[in-house]
Amino acid sequence: MSNDIGNAHLNNRVGPVMRAGELADAVVEAAREDNPGKEIRIDDKRAYVRVETDGELILRRETIERALGRPFRMPDLEIGLSSFAGRIETSPNQVRFYLVKHV
DSSP states (O other): OOOOGGGGGGSOEEEEEEESSHHHHHHHHHHHHHSTTSOOEEEEOSSEEEEEEESEEEEEHHHHHHHHTSOOOGGGHHHHEEEEESEEEEOSSEEEEEOSSOO
16 A cells, blocks of 8 residues: 555554654654554654554653653643544543454
8 A cells, every 4th residue: 555645544653753852762662662563654754753553552651751751741742743543532641542343
C-alpha cells in the first residue's frame, strides 16, 4: 500500500503525527516499547514525524516520562501533536490510537 495521504483510507494504520523535537523522539521510543510485537513505522519528514502501526497504538505516560527523563502530563502530548490517524482515546496515564472499522 502507498504512504500517500490520499490513499490513507485504504489501510488500517493509526498513530500520531508529531512536530519534530524532543517529544517526538520520546513518542517514537514509547511507541516501540509500549506496543511489543507490533511493527512500528516511523516516517521522519524533518519538520514532523509520523508514527504508525496497524489497528491500535498505545502510548503510556510512564514510558514517555522515562524517554524524556522528566515528569510528563498526557494532555501535554497535544502541544506536539499536529495530526493523527485513527480514533483517539485519552486518559491521564495513556493515549490509545485505534480503528473501529478495518479495511
